[in-house]
Amino acid sequence: MSSQTTYRELNGVECGKALRVRIAEAAERIGKKRGRTPHLAAVLVGEDPASQTYVGSKVRACAEVGFRSSLLKQPADITEAALLALVERLNNDPEVDGFIVQLPLPKHINEERVTLSIAPGKDVDGFHPQNLGRMMLGLPGYLPATPNGIVELLKHYEVPTEGKHCVVVGRSNIVGTPMAILMSRNSNPGNCTVTLAHSRTKDLPAITRQADILIVAIGKPGFITAAMVKQGAVVVDVGIHRLADASRKSGYRIAGDVDFDAIAPKCSWITPVPGGVGPMTVTSLLLNTLKAAEG
Ligand code: NDP
Numbered sequence: 001m002s003s004q005t006t007y008r009e010l011n012g013v014e015c016g017k018a019l020r021v022r023i024a025e026a027a028e029r030i031g032k033k034r035g036r037t038p039h040l041a042a043v044l045v046g047e048d049p050a051s052q053t054y055v056g057s058k059v060r061a062c063a064e065v066g067f068r069s070s071l072l073k074q075p076a077d078i079t080e081a082a083l084l085a086l087v088e089r090l091n092n093d094p095e096v097d098g099f100i101v102q103l104p105l106p107k108h109i110n111e112e113r114v115t116l117s118i119a120p121g122k123d124v125d126g127f128h129p130q131n132l133g134r135m136m137l138g139l140p141g142y143l144p145a146t147p148n149g150i151v152e153l154l155k156h157y158e159v160p161t162e163g164k165h166c167v168v169v170g171r172s173n174i175v176g177t178p179m180a181i182l183m184s185r186n187s188n189p190g191n192c193t194v195t196l197a198h199s200r201t202k203d204l205p206a207i208t209r210q211a212d213i214l215i216v217a218i219g220k221p222g223f224i225t226a227a228m229v230k231q232g233a234v235v236v237d238v239g240i241h242r243l244a245d246a247s248r249k250s251g252y253r254i255a256g257d258v259d260f261d262a263i264a265p266k267c268s269w270i271t272p273v274p275g276g277v278g279p280m281t282v283t284s285l286l287l288n289t290l291k292a293a294e295g
Pocket residue numbers: 146169170171172173174175176197198199200201204217218219220238239240241277278279281
């Protein structure tokens with residue numbers, strides 16, 4: 001008997017489109033009510049190509065749903081004091097509903113200090129400890145964009161999560177750790193029994209093979225192989241890597257943390273890369289900005 005299943009894609013482009021229709025309708029309602037549409041500002045420091053791509057897609061997404069956006073490009077050698085002053089200006093600008101400071105920042109700037117200086121009410125990335133604490137307690141606030149985007153994706157495709165064993169690989173503050181909390185909440189999606197794995201986890205393959213839902217955010221291309229995945233699992237790949245590929249016109253291809261071609265036939269559901277988690281992160285940022293504009 002073949003162990004191959006027909007997998008379905010957790011398609012972030014399709015799901016994002018559906019959500020963005022609703023966001024655009026809400027933006028129009030807000031615009032009519034208060035005389036100005038939701039406004040997202042994005043601070044981009046330096047010329048990092050990946051950051052430029054991410055911020056570019058956020059700005060385009062704003063235009064798509066009728067939000068105003070402002071891209072505030074800063075030189076790579078901006079001082080920390082000048083960046084903090086810019087954050088303060090945005091904190092106090094009544095025309096800006098929410099803003100992000102694209103990470104990573106140049107080495108001479110303390111990222112933690114910058115994140116802490118963002119007013120929690122405008123922190124639409126959901127990285128401020130106050131928002132992370134509110135998430136932890138199940139109180140209203142801004143949820144971190146990538147984990148919340150994944151929750152929205154699972155919700156859209158009605159993937160059952162209750163009682164499932166969810167293994168999250170990676171414990172970063174912006175993806176893995178909040179993801180583990182959201183999947184363990186008493187909600188739908190949620191109600192999973194969660195294992196949070198990281199670089200010190202012993203015998204990772206034995207752990208990942210237990211996952212009904214496997215969420216991977218480690219930043220290593222193709223790290224998760226077919227032997228690490230249970231038959232019928234739901235696999236969510238957060239990783240994004242630009243790999244050199246001479247066969248492509250662009251000279252590169254985008255890959256994730258999981259070996260998609262080998263793993264997909266074992267899965268019930270899997271995210272493609274690109275077109276899975278990435279578009280949902282952007283959509284989630286729009287949802288937070290909408291929330292900020294709604295007050
Ligand atoms: P970080 O580098 O901050 O964290 C990586 C995590 O993976 C750490 O917790 C680390 O463990 C763990 N890890 C590293 N190696 C191993 C290993 N061999 N076995 C088990 N765990 C390991 O990454 P991020 O969370 O910021 O991002 C992860 C990936 O997701 C990146 O590729 C990034 O580009 C991508 N990303 C994609 C987004 C999207 O919208 N699609 C958004 C954000 C990120 P330890 O803590 O022990 O060091």
